[in-house]
Structure formats: structure tokens, C-alpha cells
């Protein structure tokens with residue numbers, strides 16, 4: 001008898017900065033979603049599809065779970081909610097150096113009804129092994145029905161055990177997507193995300209949190225792709241910071257973004273950036289819609 005084909009939605013949840021996007025890229029074996037040391041990097045639910053001869057896993061990366069402070073946050077939490085509704089398996093991620101109480105607040109809010117795998121991430125930040133063991137026991141006592149694993153997504157420690165746990169929990173079924181699909185999102189989307197990733201890397205304080213990126217043109221020519229993008233911020237002062245002295249910062253942002261895009265698209269890119277000020281865009285339904293936060 002051949003093995004039955006398995007398929008399902010495996011959705012990743014957790015606090016901001018837990019390492020969810022790092023994990024998705026690791027499981028897919030490619031740099032699909034953006035990552036940053038700052039919190040609240042991911043703003044959308046993004047599918048990452050892994051197809052093998054005997055299974056198809058449709059992963060979802062989701063925004064870190066927070067108490068919404070403005071409409072953009074509310075939209076982000078709606079993305080989490082949608083991922084909660086169709087999950088076959090939930091992967092919960094928590095930074096092992098953060099208190100269990102913080103995790104409990106999040107896990108209680110989720111009210112999960114599906115099999116869960118808890119990954120205590122960032123074990124590389126913990127010096128001795130006994131501390132890791134002690135942490136694992138705490139979570140095992142609190143969540144006796146869950147699979148619990150301590151890993152480092154960044155250093156790839158213990159991460160080879162994740163996929164077998166997922167496959168154990170995955171239901172039988174047909175593939176949802178063609179076997180060459182990698183995501184539900186377009187190249188245009190990922191290119192806008194690469195600019196956001198560079199904004200998170202280059203600018204401090206509130207700038208990344210007030211910035212959105214809108215691709216205005218994406219033209220594939222024979223030798224290169226021409227991309228024009230608007231960067232939206234809330235205030236004139238933020239525009240000045242984005243530009244930097246004599247335009248030095250926006251120039252750097254353009255260079256870094258273009259390099260990242262060329263690697264992602266495997267093509268030469270000509271990139272033009274424009275900065276627009278849209279006061280309070282994060283609380284404006286029309287702007288949010290226009291910038292892809294539906």
C-alpha cells in the first residue's frame with residue numbers, strides 16, 4: 001500500500017519577534033518572508049507552500065499578536081484571526097528567554113481547537129542546558145497535550161525535529177495548490193516587503209511603524225525589471241528623516257532594496273523610490289485598503 005497523501009494548513013502564531021518568519025523561511029528552505037530585529041515586522045498573513053511527493057503543507061506566517069492601538073493593528077489582528085479559522089495544525093512560537101506568563105496570555109487569547117506544536121525558540125541565547133530543560137518542563141506541565149520542542153530557528157538547532165511532528169499531525173487529503181506554487185502572494189508584494197525590510201534595518205524609532213510601501217510600476221523588460229515604489233509616511237518630519245542629509249539615507253535605502261530585489265527576482269532591477277506624506281494613514285480605511293491592508 002502506498003502512503004496516503006497528506007495536506008493541510010499549518011499556521012504559525014506567537015508574540016512579535018518570536019521568530020515566526022525566520023521559521024517559515026527555514027521550513028521552506030528559502031528566503032520568502034522578511035525578518036527584522038524590531039517587533040511587528042510582518043503585517044500580513046502570508047502563505048508559504050511546501051510540496052513533496054507524499055504531502056503538501058500550506059504554512060501561514062502571521063503578524064505577532066498584540067493589543068491593537070490603531071486601525072493598521074486591527075487589520076493585522078484580523079489576519080491572525082483568519083489564520084486561526086482555517087488551521088489544521090497550529091505552530092506556536094515563543095522566545096524561551098521570555099516569561100511563560102506572556103505566552104499564556106497569547107495562548108489563552110487563541111482558544112485553539114487544533115493540534116498544537118509549541119516551539120520554544122532562541123535556545124542559542126540560553127547559556128546552559130539545564131535552564132532549557134527546566135523551561136521545557138514548565139511548559140509541558142502547563143500544556144500536557146501539546147508537542148513541545150526547544151529550538152533555535154536561527155542557528156538551526158533541533159529544527160530537524162519540527163517537520164516530522166507536523167507530518168504526524170497533518171490530515172490526509174489532496175493538494176490545495178499546484179505543486180510548483182510557493183506562495184499566494186505576487187512578486188510585486190514580495191518586492192514591496194523587501195523595501196519594508198530595508199526600512200526596518202536602516203531607520204530607528206517610529207519610522208518603520210509609520211511606513212508603508214506601494215509598488216506603482218513593475219515592468220519586466222528583456223534585460224531588467226523596472227520598479228517604481230511609493231514610500232508612505234505620516235508626517236513631513238518623517239519624510240525628512242527618510243531622505244537623510246542631502247538625500248543620503250534614501251539613496252542607501254534604494255541601493256540596499258535593489259540588491260535584495262535582484263537576489264529575489266534573479267534579475268537586474270532599476271528601482272525608483274518616491275516618498276509621500278499621508279497624515280494618519282494608519283487609521284484611514286481608504287489608505288489602508290489602497291496599501292493592501294484589507
Ligand SMILES: Nc1nc2c(ncn2[C@@H]2O[C@H](COP(=O)(O)OP(=O)(O)OP(=O)(O)O)[C@@H](O)[C@H]2O)c(=O)[nH]1
Pocket residue numbers: 014015016017018019020021022023034035036037038039040041042043062063064065121122123124125151152153154155
Ligand atoms: N538569537 C536568536 N535570534 C533569532 C532566532 N530566531 C529568530 N531570531 C531573530 O529574532 C528577530 C525576529 O525574528 P522574526 O522572524 O522577524 O520574528 P517574527 O516572529 O516574525 O516577528 P514579527 O513579524 O514582528 O511578529 C530577528 O532578528 C531574527 O533574526 C533564534 O533562534 N535565535
Ligand SMILES: [Mg+2]
Pocket residue numbers: 020021022034035041042061062063064
Ligand atoms: Mg514576522
